[in-house]
Amino acid sequence: MNVLAYNNEGGPEPRLRRPVDLRVYCLVDPLQTRGRSLVDVAKAAVAGGATLVQYRDKHGSTREMIANARALKAALEGTGVPLVINDRVDVALAAGADGSHVGLDDMAARDARRLMGRDAIIGLSIGSVAEARDAAYEAVDYVCIGCVFRTGSKPDAEPPVGLDGLRRIAEDIRRFDPKVPVGAISGIHADNAAAVVAAGVDGVAVISAIGAAPDPWMAARTLRLVVDRALAAEGQS
Amino acid sequence: MNVLAYNNEGGPEPRLRRPVDLRVYCLVDPLQTRGRSLVDVAKAAVAGGATLVQYRDKHGSTREMIANARALKAALEGTGVPLVINDRVDVALAAGADGSHVGLDDMAARDARRLMGRDAIIGLSIGSVAEARDAAYEAVDYVCIGCVFRTGSKPDAEPPVGLDGLRRIAEDIRRFDPKVPVGAISGIHADNAAAVVAAGVDGVAVISAIGAAPDPWMAARTLRLVVDRALAAEGQS
Numbered sequence: 001m002n003v004l005a006y007n008n009e010g011g012p013e014p015r016l017r018r019p020v021d022l023r024v025y026c027l028v029d030p031l032q033t034r035g036r037s038l039v040d041v042a043k044a045a046v047a048g049g050a051t052l053v054q055y056r057d058k059h060g061s062t063r064e065m066i067a068n069a070r071a072l073k074a075a076l077e078g079t080g081v082p083l084v085i086n087d088r089v090d091v092a093l094a095a096g097a098d099g100s101h102v103g104l105d106d107m108a109a110r111d112a113r114r115l116m117g118r119d120a121i122i123g124l125s126i127g128s129v130a131e132a133r134d135a136a137y138e139a140v141d142y143v144c145i146g147c148v149f150r151t152g153s154k155p156d157a158e159p160p161v162g163l164d165g166l167r168r169i170a171e172d173i174r175r176f177d178p179k180v181p182v183g184a185i186s187g188i189h190a191d192n193a194a195a196v197v198a199a200g201v202d203g204v205a206v207i208s209a210i211g212a213a214p215d216p217w218m219a220a221r222t223l224r225l226v227v228d229r230a231l232a233a234e235g236q237s
Numbered sequence: 238m239n240v241l242a243y244n245n246e247g248g249p250e251p252r253l254r255r256p257v258d259l260r261v262y263c264l265v266d267p268l269q270t271r272g273r274s275l276v277d278v279a280k281a282a283v284a285g286g287a288t289l290v291q292y293r294d295k296h297g298s299t300r301e302m303i304a305n306a307r308a309l310k311a312a313l314e315g316t317g318v319p320l321v322i323n324d325r326v327d328v329a330l331a332a333g334a335d336g337s338h339v340g341l342d343d344m345a346a347r348d349a350r351r352l353m354g355r356d357a358i359i360g361l362s363i364g365s366v367a368e369a370r371d372a373a374y375e376a377v378d379y380v381c382i383g384c385v386f387r388t389g390s391k392p393d394a395e396p397p398v399g400l401d402g403l404r405r406i407a408e409d410i411r412r413f414d415p416k417v418p419v420g421a422i423s424g425i426h427a428d429n430a431a432a433v434v435a436a437g438v439d440g441v442a443v444i445s446a447i448g449a450a451p452d453p454w455m456a457a458r459t460l461r462l463v464v465d466r467a468l469a470a471e472g473q474s
Contacts, residue, residue, distance in 0.1 A: 061342035062324055087299055090327035094348045105298035111331045 015118050018099075020082070020142045021051035022183040022203030023231070024224045027086070028072070029056045032211040038068055039075045041211050046081045048220025050210070051203070054101055054123075056086035069095035082121055089115050099123065099141070104131065109139040125185075127158055129172050137177035144205050145169050148196060149187025152208065160186060163199045170200040190222045197230035252355050257319070257379045258288035259420040259440030260468070261461045264323070265309070266293045269448040275305055276312045282447050283318045285457025288440070291338055291360075293323035306332030319358055326352050336360065336378070341368065346376040362422075364395055366409050374414035381442050382406050385433060386424025389445065397423060400436050407437040427459045434467035 026045040028038045042053050055072050057065050069091050073083050082098035085091050087106040092099065099121025102112050112122050124140040126132050127147070135143065147160045161169060170182050184196050185205035193204045204227060213219035263282040265275045279290050292309050294302050306328050310320050319335035322328050324343040329336065336358030339349050346361050353359065361377045363369050364384070372380065384397045398406060407419050421433050422442035430441045441464055450456035 062344050063342050066344060066348070088327060089330075090325060090344060090352070093326075093352050094344055105300050107299050107303060107327060107331055111303070115327070115330050 018141045022181050023227045024050045025052045025205035026050040026210050027054040027056045027207040032208045039071050041216050044216035045210050045220040046079050048217040049224030050220045054084050065091045066094045109136045113139040132172040142181040144183040147186030148184045151187040167199040193226045194230040255378045259418050260464045261287045262289045262442035263287040263447050264291040264293045264444040269445045276308050278448050281453035282457040283316050285454040286461030287457045291321050302328045303331045346373045350376040369409040379418040381420040381422050384423030385421050388424040404436040430463045431467040
């Protein structure tokens with residue numbers, strides 16, 4: 001996992017894909033914090049072993065989002081864990097975040113790459129084999145497959161692909177780009193994370209499993225242990 | 238109006254404020270087109286005499302907004318009329334729009350200037366004397382005062398300032414920056430536009446008065462005639 005790969009997007013020189021550790025990818029969402037601050041959730045998650053943080057906000061104003069993103073970026077300072085912003089490249093740029101995560105309804109990955117530059121982390125959601133086929137892999141540093149299982153965090157999501165669908169899509173992605181890191185999202189928690197990793201991905205992305213947990217630190221720590229063990233069993237770590 | 242002014246935001250060199258003609262500022266909003274396309278409304282408005290177009294969309298996905306903004310930019314090609322995007326600097330950058338318009342809930346004007354560059358048009362909404370006092374005029378190319386009158390296009394807006402409030406805020410803005418072009422918005426149409434201009438502004442911004450008019454071309458043309466006559470009477474044109 002996290003294999004470096006050269007590609008040609010983002011400038012005249014081949015771009016070195018930025019290594020991204022997807023093992024425990026924690027999405028913080030104001031609606032999924034049990035009343036805690038986004039910063040408190042993110043700090044606990046990273047202290048527990050989260051390897052990447054995404055700020056996801058479908059309702060805040062641009063000004064609120066920039067303030068929250070700046071607070072998260074400051075909170076992660078010195079941890080080595082990058083912050084990416086869901087959808088909103090404007091917020092990512094204004095807050096100095098490390099990158100952005102885009103899906104089918106968001107800015108095209110190539111546009112996000114162009115606006116955020118060669119060094120930014122650009123992540124892409126992929127929900128089906130068709131989307132895997134059409135993806136602009138040269139523009140992205142990782143992909144995230146979902147929805148894997150049904151979940152309350154994304155009520156308007158497509159039908160879940162399940163573990164079999166996840167395996168099939170992950171294989172397809174690797175046919176188009178063998179080296180891109182692949183994660184999975186939706187309905188993943190400590191009890192099913194090992195099975196998710198066994199389906200062929202490099203890590204798990206979660207929202208409520210950490211943000212809405214009684215103890216986000218403990219939830220992140222448990223997920224990290226489960227994922228590390230499953231990756232070892234797959235011979236991938 | 239449209240006086241050039243030097244200021245120091247946007248780089249080490251003084252920035253020449255980009256001249257912006259606010260006489261008839263047409264905001265196109267998908268909810269205010271009577272079922273016509275955004276492009277059809279914008280083209281009719283500009284053919285009728287609109288001097289600036291803003292794309293305003295509070296509900297579309299980022300991908301839809303970028304597609305709409307690109308279509309609008311292409312439609313205005315060659316007209317000399319610039320396109321600015323409400324709030325979303327990401328959409329403006331991705332679509333190659335001429336600038337963005339920000340308000341209290343949006344990205345700070347200084348951040349928008351930094352991200353969009355020295356040559357972009359950055360516009361700012363101002364709703365009160367307090368906001369006029371705190372504005373970062375050196376970052377913006379024009380300001381727009383509102384809400385002037387009550388309107389259905391902005392149902393969650395603050396109480397309207399009326400013509401007296403408009404005059405007071407416009408005077409205050411000019412105390413802080415005598416040369417910034419000043420427009421007015423909300424509830425303005427051909428029957429009250431002359432009074433609005435007489436209150437001391439350089440033009441009128443409208444949404445439904447053009448977009449929801451039976452004939453947007455005719456509506457823009459009428460507004461332009463009224464505004465030009467009122468500006469001549471004020472000795473401002």
